[in-house]
Amino acid sequence: xTSLAGRCLxxxxxRLPMKAVVPSVSRATARSDRNPMAEDMHPxxxxxxxxxxxxxxxxxxxxxxxxxxxxDHGQLLFxxxxxxxxxxxxxxxxxxxxxxEMEKVRLESVVRVTGKVVSRSPETVNPRLLTGEVELxxxxxxxxxxxxxxxxxxxxxxxxxxEVRLRYRYLDLRRERMHRNMKLRTDVIxxxxxxxxxxxxxxxxxxxxxxxxxxxxxxxxxxSRLHPGKFYALPQAPQMFKQLLMMGGFDKYFQIAxxxxxxxxxxxxxxxxxxxxxxxxxxxxxDDVFNAIEPVLSNVFNEFGGGRTVTAPPYPRIPYETAMLxxxxxxxxxxxxxxxxxxxxxxxxxxxxxxxxxxGKGSVVRAIPAPGAAAKPRxxxxxxxxxxxxxxxxxxxYIVYGEDGAAKGPIAKNLDAERLERIKTEAxxxxxxxxxFVCEPVKEAARFAGIVRTRVGEELEVIERGAxxxxxxxxxxxxxxxxxxxxxxxxxxPFSMPQGGMEALETQDPLLIKAAQxxxxxxxxxxxxxxxxxxxPEVMYRAFAIAGYSAEEVEREFSGMLNALKYGAPPHGGxxxxxxxxxxxxxxxxxxxxxxxxxxxxxAEDLMMGAPAEVPAERLRELHIKLALPPKRQDExxxxxxx
RNA sequence: GGGGGUGUAGCUCAGUUGGUUAGAGCGCUGGCCUGUCACGCCAGAGGCCGCGGGUUCGAGUCCCGUCACUCCCGCCA
Numbered sequence: 001x002t003s004l005a006g007r008c009l010x011x012x013x014x015r016l017p018m019k020a021v022v023p024s025v026s027r028a029t030a031r032s033d034r035n036p037m038a039e040d041m042h043p044x045x046x047x048x049x050x051x052x053x054x055x056x057x058x059x060x061x062x063x064x065x066x067x068x069x070x071x072d073h074g075q076l077l078f079x080x081x082x083x084x085x086x087x088x089x090x091x092x093x094x095x096x097x098x099x100x101e102m103e104k105v106r107l108e109s110v111v112r113v114t115g116k117v118v119s120r121s122p123e124t125v126n127p128r129l130l131t132g133e134v135e136l137x138x139x140x141x142x143x144x145x146x147x148x149x150x151x152x153x154x155x156x157x158x159x160x161x162x163e164v165r166l167r168y169r170y171l172d173l174r175r176e177r178m179h180r181n182m183k184l185r186t187d188v189i190x191x192x193x194x195x196x197x198x199x200x201x202x203x204x205x206x207x208x209x210x211x212x213x214x215x216x217x218x219x220x221x222x223x224s225r226l227h228p229g230k231f232y233a234l235p236q237a238p239q240m241f242k243q244l245l246m247m248g249g250f251d252k253y254f255q256i257a258x259x260x261x262x263x264x265x266x267x268x269x270x271x272x273x274x275x276x277x278x279x280x281x282x283x284x285x286x287d288d289v290f291n292a293i294e295p296v297l298s299n300v301f302n303e304f305g306g307g308r309t310v311t312a313p314p315y316p317r318i319p320y321e322t323a324m325l326x327x328x329x330x331x332x333x334x335x336x337x338x339x340x341x342x343x344x345x346x347x348x349x350x351x352x353x354x355x356x357x358x359x360g361k362g363s364v365v366r367a368i369p370a371p372g373a374a375a376k377p378r379x380x381x382x383x384x385x386x387x388x389x390x391x392x393x394x395x396x397x398y399i400v401y402g403e404d405g406a407a408k409g410p411i412a413k414n415l416d417a418e419r420l421e422r423i424k425t426e427a428x429x430x431x432x433x434x435x436x437f438v439c440e441p442v443k444e445a446a447r448f449a450g451i452v453r454t455r456v457g458e459e460l461e462v463i464e465r466g467a468x469x470x471x472x473x474x475x476x477x478x479x480x481x482x483x484x485x486x487x488x489x490x491x492x493x494p495f496s497m498p499q500g501g502m503e504a505l506e507t508q509d510p511l512l513i514k515a516a517q518x519x520x521x522x523x524x525x526x527x528x529x530x531x532x533x534x535x536x537p538e539v540m541y542r543a544f545a546i547a548g549y550s551a552e553e554v555e556r557e558f559s560g561m562l563n564a565l566k567y568g569a570p571p572h573g574g575x576x577x578x579x580x581x582x583x584x585x586x587x588x589x590x591x592x593x594x595x596x597x598x599x600x601x602x603x604a605e606d607l608m609m610g611a612p613a614e615v616p617a618e619r620l621r622e623l624h625i626k627l628a629l630p631p632k633r634q635d636e637x638x639x640x641x642x643x
Numbered sequence: 644g645g646g647g648g649u650g651u652a653g654c655u656c657a658g659u660u661g662g663u664u665a666g667a668g669c670g671c672u673g674g675c676c677u678g679u680c681a682c683g684c685c686a687g688a689g690g691c692c693g694c695g696g697g698u699u700c701g702a703g704u705c706c707c708g709u710c711a712c713u714c715c716c717g718c719c720a
Contacts, residue, residue, distance in 0.1 A: 069680075076677035093677060107670080124678055132680085149671060151653060156669070156681080158655055163712055216720040236720090263719045493720055529720090602713065 044112060044144075050086020052117055052131045062114040063088055063136065064144065066174065067107050069155050077103055081113060081136075084179075089126070089135040090115070098141045108147035108154055108171070115139040162593070167607045169598055181595045185583045188304055189256055192277055192579075195296035201254040201279060206241035208234060208258070214557045215494060218262040220272075228624040234260035237576060240561050242280040243495070243533055246572040247564045252292075254279035256579060262604075268525065270580060270592045271604035276528070277582075280574030286516055286532055289573050290314065290472060293520075297577065301468050301522075304586045311470040315520075319475040328366070328450020330476075333524030334469035336457035340449045341367045341427040343437075352414040355397075355439045366438045366449035367427040370456045373434035374400045380459070381409075384436065387455065393448065397437045399423065405431045454524075468585065470522050475499070478515040479546060490547050492517050495561075496531035497573075498543060505542045520577060522585060530575025537565040 044064040052061065068082035075094040079102060080087050090113050092099055105111060115138045126132030151167075152160040154174045165172040172178050193203070212219050212233035219233040235241075237259045245253045257278040265271035281289060294313035301310040316334070323330050326339045344365040347355040355365055373380065381398055388396035399420070400408045407420045415423075427435050436456065438449045457463045478498045480491035488510055496515040498504050504513050516532035534540050540562065544554045555562060583595040593599040600606050620627065 071679050071682050072676090073679065073682075074674095074676040076679080078679055078682085080680070087680095089680070091678080121678080124680085126680055129680080149653060153654060153669065156654090158669075160654060161650090161712075164654075213720090217718080239720095261719065264717085266719090267714070269719070490720065495720090603711095 041114070048085035049081050049083040049088040050130050052088055052134050052136065054119055054133045056117040057119045057134060058117065060114065060116050060139070061136065062112065063090075064110065064112040066154075067105055067109050067111055067147075070103075070105075070107065072103055078135075079105070079111075079113075081111065082174075086130045088131045089129070090138050091135050092138045092141075096138065098138055101143075102138065102141050105143055106147050106149070108150050108174075109143055110145040110147070112142045112144055113138050113140070162601070163607065166593075166599070166601055169608050173597065178594070181583075181587045181589065182597055184304060184587055185595055188300060188583050188586060189579065191300050191303060192296065193256070195299055196254045196277070196279065199252070199292055199296065201252040201281075201292075202250065203255055204242075204245055204250070204253050206235070206238040206245075206255065206257070210235050210241075211560075213240075215490075220260050220262050223623040223625055225623055236261050237276060238278055239493075239495070240558075242278060242574060243561065243569075243572065244564055246280055246282045247567070247569045251282050252279070253281075253574075257576070265600075265602050265604065267591045268581060268584065270596060271600050271602060274592075275579040276576040277579055278574070278576040280572060282570040282572045284532070284571070284573055286474070286518065286573065289530060289532070289575055290317075290518075293575060293577070294470075297470065297520075297582075300582070301586065305468055306586075306588075307466070309467045311468065316471040317474050318471050320473055320477065320514075321475070323473050324446045325366075328446045328448070328453055329524070330473050330519065331521045331524055331526040332450075332471065332473075333454070333457075333463070334471055335464040335467055335523055336453060337462055337464070338369055338371070338453050338457050339428065340453055341369075343367045343423055343426050344439075346419050346422050346426065347439075350415055350419055352411055355411075355437070358439050362441065363439055364442050364445045366445050367423060368436045368438065368449055368452045368456055369427050369429055370398070370434040370436060370460060371430075371462060372432055373456075373460060374402055374432045376434070381434070384452075384455065384459070388452070391448070391451070393438075396452065397439075398434055399437075400434045401429055401431055403432050409434075411437065468522055470520065473519040473521060474517075475514045476517040476519075477511065478513040478517075478543070479510045481511060488547055490543075491515075492529065493531055494544065494547070495533050495540075497534045498539070502536070502539050502542060505539065505546060510546050516573070518575070520575065525581055525585060527581055528575050528577035530573065532571070532573035535565060535569040535571050537562055540565065 041062055044062070046061045047056070047063055049063055049065045052063075063081055063083075065081040065083035065088075068080040068087055070080075071078040077092050077099060079090040079092075081090055090102075092102055113136055115136045117134050118137050119134055120126075120132070150171055152164050152171055154171055156175075157177070160172070173182065196203070209222060209232040212221065212231065213236060217236050219236055221231040221233055224230045224232060235258075238255060238257050242253050242255070255278045257276050258273055259276055260273050262272070263269075279293070281292060284292075291313070294315055298310050298313055301308075318326075318332070320330055323332055325342060326332075328340055342364060344355075344359045344363070347365050348359050350356050355363075359365060370376075381396075381400075384398075385396045388394075397411045398409055399412045399415075401424060402408060407415075407424075412420060423429070423435065429435055436452055438445050438452060440448060477491050478496065479488045481487070482489050492515065496517045499514040499516055500508065517529065518531065519529045520527045534543065541551055541554060545551075549557075580592050580595060584592055587595050589595055598606070598608070600611075605611065
């Protein structure tokens with residue numbers, strides 16, 4: 001925390017119209033000593049608003065900044081002047097000719113104050129300000145840029161509505177929280193760059209105007225003036241380019257890569273565009289990839305995580321199937337100590353008919369331990385039961401194991417002692433714990449047990465705070481069955497190497513083949529997915545054939561990539577953690593827009609710049625585009641263009 | 644595309660069972676105040692209660708529609 005503040009304070013800003021942003025104290029002092037109201041003083045400032053200390057007392061200085069707050073005592077006036085570096089209190093009184101003008105100035109106006117630094121009397125020192133030991137007695141005052149009444153209060157923590165915040169983002173960015181978040185973001189990104197470069201990665205740029213990719217999300221299209229009827233696409237990720245760089249013989253690539261997807265937004269998913277730490281390495285195994293990125297992430301999280309504990313490398317590696325069973329999710333939050341157990345077999349042929357019958361029909365039973373919940377009142381269990389009913393379930397059965405070891409509850413009555421003991425063992429329960437049950441077909445059982453695990457963890461407050469818990473989810477299935485069409489599809493990235501290579505593709509049940517595909521997860525947030533890539537064209541053809549693509553189709557869709565593979569591609573792999581989500585975790589913000597300077601709103605509109613926007617008919621003509629708008633609103637139909 | 648929440652002063656919000664002139668804090672304007680640091684005190688301006696329709700003697704409040712913002716599902720290889 002303190003290192004952060006220090007960094008912000010003394011970092012050299014880029015956009016300031018002078019050489020020495022934080023001029024040496026002695027120089028500034030010496031100058032003003034020669035000529036107190038120095039004409040050769042910098043036109044805007046000799047010091048920043050976060051800089052003045054006791055040692056500056058008696059020197060004449062100049063600061064510029066925004067009027068953060070006014071305290072008008074009638075005969076005595078305080079102005080807090082704010083800039084990127086801090087706040088300095090300026091004082092004047094009625095004996096000064098400046099008093100009237102300073103009293104009138106509106107909040108958020110940009111002003112310049114020249115005057116003498118004076119020390120504050122001990123009882124008026126403000127320990128919460130970096131500059132709180134001193135204040136500036138104004139000897140000259142100018143409004144450099146007057147502010148209109150602001151639509152949101154910069155000097156307040158009170159949350160403004162998001163629409164207002166986005167429309168006036170430049171004001172929102174002045175506020176402390178956004179200012180802190182944006183500085184964190186830039187600092188995190190430069191730390192990541194340093195970390196990657198230290199590991200021997202080189203940063204490359206890849207095209208922004210590229211070809212539409214047939215798989216995955218919808219892409220944004222860019223019309224071509226020179227090629228009527230043809231479109232570029234913005235990259236959803238530089239996936240193919242980074243692989244092509246490997247084939248170009250570069251050993252280790254990375255990029256803070258902009259990615260564009262025309263998909264709906266979520267709180268943790270920004271609409272339109274986001275950034276990935278995209279990287280790729282040649283001649284590597286999965287372990288090599290993990291070993292390369294784990295220290296970079298751990299270092300960044302240790303440096304900027306505000307003292308929270310961080311998983312030390314190597315991170316736990318959890319097979320996909322295990323994750324679905326034990327956590328009911330492929331992005332488990334390991335801060336929650338609860339682990340789900342599979343107990344369907346124990347209910348088979350038991351006296352608890354509902355579960356016994358369902359298991360006979362192929363359902364499974366998952367046990368979700370509730371540590372210490374035996375001490376909870378009946379209402380606790382009732383509350384969870386009615387919550388489950390609201391989620392569309394018949395209810396949420398449970399057994400309570402009392403401190404004396406006796407099993408209680410409606411289900412317990414129908415189970416014999418041996419089964420009750422086996423459940424206790426299988427689910428890792430102790431006396432004083434309770435356990436909830438989910439009985440559903442396997443996929444739904446995993447999903448819902450995962451939700452119950454989270455809910456129970458929250459209710460019992462057993463989720464560890466102050467920690468970043470990382471893990472890898474590995475061994476994703478290569479293919480999956482589309483439930484509607486019954487067809488086999490790639491379950492993730494079609495360019496991943498199937499585990500077992502060609503032999504596996506030719507001899508195994510496709511649905512049992514695992515891919516060399518992995519996700520990195522932190523605190524239940526999926527940071528990225530990655531893979532060891534398929535670098536062999538014949539294996540690629542075979543994999544696509546299983547997913548129902550003919551060789552011709554593959555060649556048509558992926559010709560650039562396939563051709564490159566035919567000229568000797570190194571075995572390679574990589575990963576692409578999301579920068580925005582990393583910063584979100586570090587800033588402890590629940591919404592991704594809080595860590596993006598100029599985000600679009602949920603409907604992918606930029607309210608400040610007015611994007612997207614209609615364009616003049618002339619531009620459309622030039623692009624050979626004719627609009628065919630939906631006949632929804634009358635005022636919109638007018639804009640359709642012929643030509 | 645679907646579901647939930649919200650929409651009242653420049654900003655954040657309150658507004659009871661449908662009942663007189665719609666309130667508060669901050670900001671804004673004016674007045675008082677020489678040591679505050681979220682300064683304090685007094686006064687004032689500021690409202691198409693998102694918009695349209697309906698029910699009613701009467702609607703910020705109830706109903707229908709619509710728009711906007713937001714959260715979630717679908718989607719995001």
